[in-house]
Amino acid sequence: MSAALEMHGVSKTYLDGTDEVHALREVDLTVEPGRMVAVMGPSGSGKSTLLTIAGALETPTEGGVRIAGQTLAGMTRDDRARLRRRTIGYVFQDFNLLPGLTAAENVALPLELDGLAAGKARAAGLRVLDELGLADRASRFPDQLSGGERQRVAIARAVVGDRRLLLADEPTGALDSVNGEAVMRMILNACKGGVAAVVVTHDAQLASWADRVVFIRDGRLVDHTAPRPTPDTLLPR
Amino acid sequence: MSIRHALLALLSEGPKYGLQLREEFEARTGEVWPLNVGQVYTTLQRLERDSLVESDDDAEPGPQKGFRITAGGAEELAAWLRTPPDLSSPPRDELVIKVLIAVRLPGADVHEIIQVHRRHLVELMQQWTRLKEDEGDLDLGLALVVDAELYRLDSLVRWLDTADGRLKRAPAPARTAAPQIRRRTGVRR
Ligand SMILES: Nc1ncnc2c1ncn2[C@@H]1O[C@H](COP(=O)(O)OP(=O)(O)OP(=O)(O)O)[C@@H](O)[C@H]1O
Ligand SMILES: [Mg+2]
Numbered sequence: 001m002s003a004a005l006e007m008h009g010v011s012k013t014y015l016d017g018t019d020e021v022h023a024l025r026e027v028d029l030t031v032e033p034g035r036m037v038a039v040m041g042p043s044g045s046g047k048s049t050l051l052t053i054a055g056a057l058e059t060p061t062e063g064g065v066r067i068a069g070q071t072l073a074g075m076t077r078d079d080r081a082r083l084r085r086r087t088i089g090y091v092f093q094d095f096n097l098l099p100g101l102t103a104a105e106n107v108a109l110p111l112e113l114d115g116l117a118a119g120k121a122r123a124a125g126l127r128v129l130d131e132l133g134l135a136d137r138a139s140r141f142p143d144q145l146s147g148g149e150r151q152r153v154a155i156a157r158a159v160v161g162d163r164r165l166l167l168a169d170e171p172t173g174a175l176d177s178v179n180g181e182a183v184m185r186m187i188l189n190a191c192k193g194g195v196a197a198v199v200v201t202h203d204a205q206l207a208s209w210a211d212r213v214v215f216i217r218d219g220r221l222v223d224h225t226a227p228r229p230t231p232d233t234l235l236p237r
Numbered sequence: 238m239s240i241r242h243a244l245l246a247l248l249s250e251g252p253k254y255g256l257q258l259r260e261e262f263e264a265r266t267g268e269v270w271p272l273n274v275g276q277v278y279t280t281l282q283r284l285e286r287d288s289l290v291e292s293d294d295d296a297e298p299g300p301q302k303g304f305r306i307t308a309g310g311a312e313e314l315a316a317w318l319r320t321p322p323d324l325s326s327p328p329r330d331e332l333v334i335k336v337l338i339a340v341r342l343p344g345a346d347v348h349e350i351i352q353v354h355r356r357h358l359v360e361l362m363q364q365w366t367r368l369k370e371d372e373g374d375l376d377l378g379l380a381l382v383v384d385a386e387l388y389r390l391d392s393l394v395r396w397l398d399t400a401d402g403r404l405k406r407a408p409a410p411a412r413t414a415a416p417q418i419r420r421r422t423g424v425r426r
Pocket of ligand 2 (some may be wrong): 169
């Protein structure tokens, strides 16, 4: 099976007036299905830039990106949009829920946009909300939900349907540690179901849920953790 | 870790044998702190000497000897629970010392050294977090220990992140020249 995400020699340079901002430099990153990778780094190091390129929201200045075996370069706008709806789930830092839609409608939206009948989309949305313990919040609007609940709805929307790649930018935002942990468990469960996830965070406790943590600095991936050992090695004897 | 007070706490539930105390101690600390039988019996002897516990007079020393807490022992335990541990002076943290030395050492890449330690800490945190994955199976004592360990390691990562940022912003001379020497030679900037 092909990797869920492959980035090869990806660089991104923004023009700020006449100045060049090198947001990413020669980034190589591969994420296999079922794996969670966390990206840690200081503010301005290029974490969000990496994620938007992995999510086909931005195009790299140099280098190539493949998502679930499909090469992004040369894809039409429509194909790219379909890939974003069908294959990629994106959790934005500020949740990005539509205020005029209920929780269930927000979750069902990507499926409906993808042409699924409204009834079926809604049923699938409710199923995911139920899994995340939000069945009784389904008909509320975003401003009637707590921050933690909004975040779970955003994650429900990112995993609904048959997604292969889940991208989350600081997915626990300003949540307390209990809700933050619940969010990471949700992402982990999605991974156990075969989804690949990339989670951007500056929080080491959240990053430590990942199979692999990569460290970014000034746009470069400078280091990564060793493959995760078994927990037994910690306890005496 | 005060074995003395942990044993008093176990005895405050009712009389127990030495071997039983050891098993219960290990079970409640999530088996993170192993305890040998010798430690248990020496501690019990001292507790008895201080009249904080009593034993069955007639029984031979050994596994069949039972212990109970005294009123004095209960008081001691209650007072200990409310006494704050000494956190007033900074511990001699080896990690802090290494970074402080690296900052002054000519030719040392302090950012690279910080990253080596950051990676190691995150790898340790990954191992602890893995224990939390199956929440349902996690013993309460172990869960509390895992949380404490994660917060402790996390605070070190945060300190490294802060140090990294502070060093990046610091003007280069402040990182290499020793301040005393500058003062003595009267150089001002
Ligand atoms: N559209 C843009 N135009 C110009 N510069 C940009 C643009 N987007 C990002 N940058 C710059 O690229 C660099 C990386 O930004 P990015 O948003 O990826 O950082 P980040 O690691 O996500 O930071 P934070 O933790 O603060 O969210 C920064 O220097 C930023 O100012
Ligand atoms: Mg960002």
